[in-house]
Amino acid sequence: MVSVKHTVAVEPVPYPWLADAVTVIRTLVEESRADEQGLVLPDGQVARDIRLTRGRHLLPGSVYVIEDEADDGKAKADTDGSGEDKKAVDARDTVQITVREWDHRRAVRLELAVAEDDMTIELDGTLKSPDRPAEVEITGRTQGGAAPRTLFDMAGRARVRLDDWWPAADTGRASASAPASARLDHRWIRADARAVPRPSRDDGRWDIHVIVSLRGRRLLRPVAAVLLAFAALGIRRSLVRTLDGLAAQWNDRVPHLVAMNADQLREALLSSQRGENDRRTTGPPGTD
Template identity: 80%
Template sequence: MLSVKHTVVVEQVPYPWLVDAVTVIRTLVEESRVDEQGLVLSDGQVVPDIRLTRGLHLRPGSVYVIENGAGEGKVAADAAGTSRDKAADPSDTARITVREWDHRRAVHLELAVTEDDMAIELDGTLKSPDRPALVEIAGRTRGGAAPLKLFEMAGRARLRLDDWWPAADSDRIPSSAPASARLDHRWVRADVRAVPRPSRDDGRWDIQITVSLRGRRLLRPLAAVVLTIAARRIRRAVVRSVDDLAAQWNDRVPRLVAMNADQLREALLRAQ
């Protein structure tokens, strides 16, 4: 196994701001409606590429198809092995299924996308949206043609929001990483853990990232040799990737957290 540890310094996100942001997004969606034009927002703007093809708006079991131009994609449900809706056509590229929509309990959505003979399936849940406590995401990729099957993988990620801020804002050390992810390829498994440290004097977070790589199944001995030989190069690549993500975060997050709820709502509406 190869393990890489690296610490980055990032701009913090105040928890009250996160609560407001989730509320703004949820409210915008709940105030919308769907008709023959597409998704109609509260201010009358229409997002024409979204169609409700099954069920009632935001009710469990409702299905939405996102189109991307005629002939440019396939219906994601086909790739997921589900039946094709009569209202769908060959231009469909993505399908969203609502499993649960309750602002007190959870929002649970499934997304299936097909692009260039590769299918991506995601399953995401936000527990307690009124006071976000837990985010869980699971997904997998599937390849149609034989060469693409080499890129098939599955993964899951978990962010315990109710543990993240106590760890980031105090000296309390969590018993396990509040943020974790696992990615499984047929040959290699990658585990990622992130632990925040108390806020610095400048208000930013120190986050320790740990990435662990190991071989899987019969290839474990071979993977161990490869990881040992390429350890230095892999470490550099991991550190560079983590630093790049931190730089992007620090470039974008300050502008977002500077917005209050009304400003965020207006920005989201203008982006349509």
């Protein structure tokens, strides 16, 4: 088994801001409507890359499809004089979202199915008590791939108990178990991760203590143990670099978001869609 312990310092997020942000996003979605053009936002903008394909807006069983419009998947004109049209190199990626529950008092639960080449990714995400976010849980699996299936078939689960996270992060009050945990199961290896926040002694940041462990599974456990022992140093260095990189990105972006109030956040979300619509209208820089 390989075990890695590492601590990162990150900018804090006040719980009231999180609750407001969830309400802003939920309200924007609820105030939108779906028609043949796409998803019509409250200010009249149309998000054309997402379409309701089954059911009624936000009712359980409704299905939405998001398509990547970077490549339309159609045959391209001949550019090399060979007389043959060229097929698009990359197939369009699609995401299917199914609403399983939408109740701002109880829970919001969505299922996502991502089709990418010959690989599929299935996720099931639940936010409990959206009006007062209490817990986030995500389960998922991947299947397929051009390489042998055993390389890509995995299942995982992640959970953050928000009711335990903030008391631990702001006051240092410990809970019976780590408020954030995740597990990833592959045929050969199992990875477990736990995260426990504490208030920093030096500044207003959170110190997040992370423990990641890797171990072999089933009949391959002895073989995996040997391989992990040889690769332990490289694995530790890679995980530490990854955690430090994620913390750096968090610290670069989160303070700007947390500085926004609910109205400013709502306007920022709508403005980002305006920018996307303008880009589609005018085309990328350098095009006529």
